[in-house]
Structures are given as C-alpha cells and as structure tokens.
Amino acid sequence: MLYPLKRAAATTAAALLTALTAATPAAVAAEGTKGAALDGSGECTFPMKEQIAGTPWPLQRVLLDELWQDTKGKGVRVAVIDTGVDNDNVQLKPAVDASAGKDLLKPDKKNSDEKRGKTDGTVDLVGHGTKVAGIIAARPRKGTGFVGIAPESTIIPIRQNDENNSGNDRTMATAIDHAIAKGADVINISQDTVKPLGPDSALGKAVQRAITAGVVVVASAGNDGMDGKVKNTYPAAFPGVLAVASSDRNNERAVFSQAGEFVGVAAPGVDIVSTVPGNGQCIDNGTSFSAPYVAGVAALLKAKHPRWTPAEIIAEIEQTATRSINGHDNFVGWGVIDPVRALSGDDKPQAAPRPDPGPAKPPAPEPAHLxxxxxxxxxxxxxxxxxxxxxxxxxxxxxxxxxxxxxxxxxxxx
Incomplete structure (x- = not known):
C-alpha cells in the first residue's frame, strides 16, 4: 500500500508504516509570509483566499535570471506520479497537460469530480501532488514571489494515491509505464516504501524501463530519518534513480530526512511554499517537496542538453552540489543541490560524480648531494x-x- 502524507517531523516515525508513503510532515509557518493560514491540525486549508506574497527562501538563494539564461524548461515533460494535480490553480492551469494525464484509482462516489468520471489525473483531494507540481512548473503570478524552478515545463498528472492510501507498488509501476508512453522526460515520485523491493519486482522493472527510455527518475528519500539510522527506501534506492533528501536553511540535513547510501543529493525541504488546489499557495515540509525541486533542475538540464542520458544529467546535479565533505555521505549524498551551478557547468557530460581534487601535495624533499x-x-x-x-x-x-x-x-x- 502506498501511503501519502506524513505529518510533523516529530510524529513522522510513528506514522510511517510499511508501504509506499508520500513524505510530508505538517505545514510550518515561514517567516515573512502572508496569507498562509493554517488550520488547527497543522495542515494547510485550500483553496487559499490570499497568496503568499514574499519570495520563498529556497528561491531567494537562486539567481533566477542566471538560472534561466538558457532555458526555462520549455518542451520538457515532467510526470508527477502522486495524489493528482489540480489544474484550477492559475499558476498550474497552463502547465498541466490534462490530455496526457491518468487516474489509476477507482472513483470515489462521495466526490463530485470523480462521480463525473474525471479520469485525467487532475483530481487532487489531498493537495500533495498539486504542491509537488507547483515546485516544478508553477507559472509566475502577480502578487506572489513563488514560481516553479522550470516554469515553462509541462506537467503530466498521474493520480495513483489518495488520502486512503489506495496506491501500491503495482499501481506505481503502471503509472511509470503510462508516463513513458506519454513522452515524459522526467518522472517525479514523492512517495516511498521501506518494503524491500528487488530489481525484478514490478516497480523495479518499471523504473528500469523508464531509465532505458531516457527518462530521468527522481524520488524522495522519505521522512523516517528521526533516528538517524541508515536504510533503503524504494523506489529511491533502485539503481539509476536520483534519491533526494531534505536540507534546511543551514544546508544541513533536515531532522526527518531518511539517511542511506542511496541518497544522491539533498534539496530544500523545510518551510516550502507551493501551490494548492483551487487557488493560492501553502507551506509544508518533507522530502516530498525536495524531490520536485531537483526534478525541476533536471528538466532545465534536459532542455539545455537534450542528448544527455539520465546518468549524465544525474551526475551533473551531483557533481555541482554544495558539499560539506569532499565526497559522498549518507545524509545529504553529494551535497545540497546548486541549480545555477548545475546549469552553468561544463557542456561536456560526465558519467558519474567524483570527489573534488584535494590540496596539491608539497614537493618531495630533494636528496642531499653526496x-x-x-x-x-x-x-x-x-x-x-x-x-x-x-x-x-x-x-x-x-x-x-x-x-x-x-x-x-x-x-x-x-
């Protein structure tokens, strides 16, 4: 079973069960925001009457003009496999290709949209997938400083999970195959499971089919990291997938972020602003929202270097990350992603990341002349x-x- 929505980091570990889970601790009010009203449960209410006016802190760290000097992701298709993507929000309406979308869940007789037979993946009763999509491709809008990382890319909405945890690893595999068939260049999966899944599982095979087809697969590492223990989550831990952990404002691992050898990079995952169903924006936390930040950068790289392979795009993201150590660790992988550096890097692709060169060795002492x-x-x-x-x-x-x-x-x- 696929679980969406974790609540606050303090309760994430208790809430996490054994199936594919969309990692989202509770919303936390960010500094300098407006209109980010939260209900008593800590979950954003939507639609929002007001927008968040300020520029979110992750975007404050990015020189957007420099990031977008070559491309804003036009022509790149990003599949969001999640709880659906609501396209009533004006920042997402022009971004979502509903004709390519898919709803893999049985209709909910209580919901009017589903009763009307809306099966294009644009029903999002949870809001999770709509937030994910906004981080990738939200269009600019007057009255808010929030915008997607790749604001001219196209979203393919695929609904395979809901508030009832109706999805599972097989529906996820079906969703991946649908994304491939609809021409996805990048797939974002902000869900995870600790259930051991081998490469021969249905989900493992689907991931491999996507990579073979030239699709960059980005997945969240999960929010069960409060204990700091290393363990694999899937699909993030499958070979060839770029697994994303969460970082905070200090470029350190967010306390809830799952650690593991499979982690490729980290990205902002604390006090993250994004779109919600209907209108406006909301604030939330989790590796669910770190993954689309990276998927957006992957979309920009795909637009700039259309012939690069998934491995080469992933290597560029990992190689240009801001590192706390010279190499890889289990908490933030190769470091915290640096979007501008990734896009301004060498046009020659590399197959894999590598440690930075160490300091030059002092010259060997010359032997005494006898x-x-x-x-x-x-x-x-x-x-x-x-x-x-x-x-x-x-x-x-x-x-x-x-x-x-x-x-x-x-x-x-x-």
Whole structure:
C-alpha cells in the first residue's frame, strides 16, 4: 500500500508504516509570509483566499535570471506520479497537460469530480501532488514571489494515491509505464516504501524501463530519518534513480530526512511554499517537496542538453552540489543541490560524480648531494693555500739568496 502524507517531523516515525508513503510532515509557518493560514491540525486549508506574497527562501538563494539564461524548461515533460494535480490553480492551469494525464484509482462516489468520471489525473483531494507540481512548473503570478524552478515545463498528472492510501507498488509501476508512453522526460515520485523491493519486482522493472527510455527518475528519500539510522527506501534506492533528501536553511540535513547510501543529493525541504488546489499557495515540509525541486533542475538540464542520458544529467546535479565533505555521505549524498551551478557547468557530460581534487601535495624533499670529491669552494680554498705557501717559500728563497750573495761579496772584498 502506498501511503501519502506524513505529518510533523516529530510524529513522522510513528506514522510511517510499511508501504509506499508520500513524505510530508505538517505545514510550518515561514517567516515573512502572508496569507498562509493554517488550520488547527497543522495542515494547510485550500483553496487559499490570499497568496503568499514574499519570495520563498529556497528561491531567494537562486539567481533566477542566471538560472534561466538558457532555458526555462520549455518542451520538457515532467510526470508527477502522486495524489493528482489540480489544474484550477492559475499558476498550474497552463502547465498541466490534462490530455496526457491518468487516474489509476477507482472513483470515489462521495466526490463530485470523480462521480463525473474525471479520469485525467487532475483530481487532487489531498493537495500533495498539486504542491509537488507547483515546485516544478508553477507559472509566475502577480502578487506572489513563488514560481516553479522550470516554469515553462509541462506537467503530466498521474493520480495513483489518495488520502486512503489506495496506491501500491503495482499501481506505481503502471503509472511509470503510462508516463513513458506519454513522452515524459522526467518522472517525479514523492512517495516511498521501506518494503524491500528487488530489481525484478514490478516497480523495479518499471523504473528500469523508464531509465532505458531516457527518462530521468527522481524520488524522495522519505521522512523516517528521526533516528538517524541508515536504510533503503524504494523506489529511491533502485539503481539509476536520483534519491533526494531534505536540507534546511543551514544546508544541513533536515531532522526527518531518511539517511542511506542511496541518497544522491539533498534539496530544500523545510518551510516550502507551493501551490494548492483551487487557488493560492501553502507551506509544508518533507522530502516530498525536495524531490520536485531537483526534478525541476533536471528538466532545465534536459532542455539545455537534450542528448544527455539520465546518468549524465544525474551526475551533473551531483557533481555541482554544495558539499560539506569532499565526497559522498549518507545524509545529504553529494551535497545540497546548486541549480545555477548545475546549469552553468561544463557542456561536456560526465558519467558519474567524483570527489573534488584535494590540496596539491608539497614537493618531495630533494636528496642531499653526496660528493665523492671536493667542492669548487673547497678546491679554490686549497689553491689559495697553495699559493700562499709558495709565496712564503719564494720570499724565503729570495731573502736567503740575497743574504748569501751579500756575504760572498764581503769575503771577496777583504
């Protein structure tokens, strides 16, 4: 069974059961926001009458003009496999390709939209998928500083989970195959399960089909990380998937974010603003909202480098991340994603990330010179000594000769 919606990080561990779960702790009011009214349960009410006017903190850290100097993601299709994507919100209406959408759940007889047979994936009774889609592709709107990372990309809405946890790993596999068939370039999966799933499982095979088809698969790492223990979650831990953990304002792992060797990068996941069904925006937390931040960057890279493989796009995102250590760790992977650096990186793709070069090694000490003969200085000193000695001898000889000549001359004169 696929579980959507975790509540506050403090209760996430208790709430997490054993099936695929859309990781979303409760909404927390962010600084400087307007219109972000929260009900008593901590969950955003929607539709919102007012918009959040300010620019969300993750976007404040990104020079959007520089990020978008080459592309805003036009032509790239991102499948959001989630609780549906409501396209009544004006920031999402032009972004959602309802004709390509799909609802894989049985109609809810209590819901008017579902009773009318709306099966295009645009029913979102939870709001989770609508938030995910907004982080990727929300269009600019007057009155709010919130906008998607790839605001010209297209969303394929695929509903395979709801508030009743109706989805499972098989419906997820079906959703992935539908995304491939509808031309998805990127797939975002903000759900996870701790149930061990091998590469031969239905979900494992579907993920591999997507990667083989050239689709970048991005998945949330999960919110069961309060204990700090390392464990795999799926589909994030499947080979070839970019697993995303959550970071906070200090670029450190959010306390709820699941740790594991499979984590590729981290992205903002605390006090995250995004669109809600109907109108306006809301604030929420979780790796569910970190994954689409990365999926949006993947969409921009796909637009800029359409021939790059999924592995090359993932490697670029990982290589350009802001690192706390020189290499990979289990908490934030290769580091916290840097969207501008990822888009302004080398146009030559790489197959895998690598540690940064370490400091240059000091030159090896030169061996001491062992001379078997005298040095030039020693030879010059020796020659000087010889010259002085010869001079002394010559003076003595000359003086002695002069004395002998003098004495001989005296004897003759007598």
């Amino acid at each position: 001379a078997m003969t005298e040095t030039v200085q020693e030879r010059n000193e020796r020659y000087a000594t010889y010259a002085l000695g010869i001079s002394v001898v010559l003076v003595a000889v000359i003086a002695g000769t002069a004395t002998v000549i003098r004495d001989t001359a005296r004897k003759r004169s007598r």
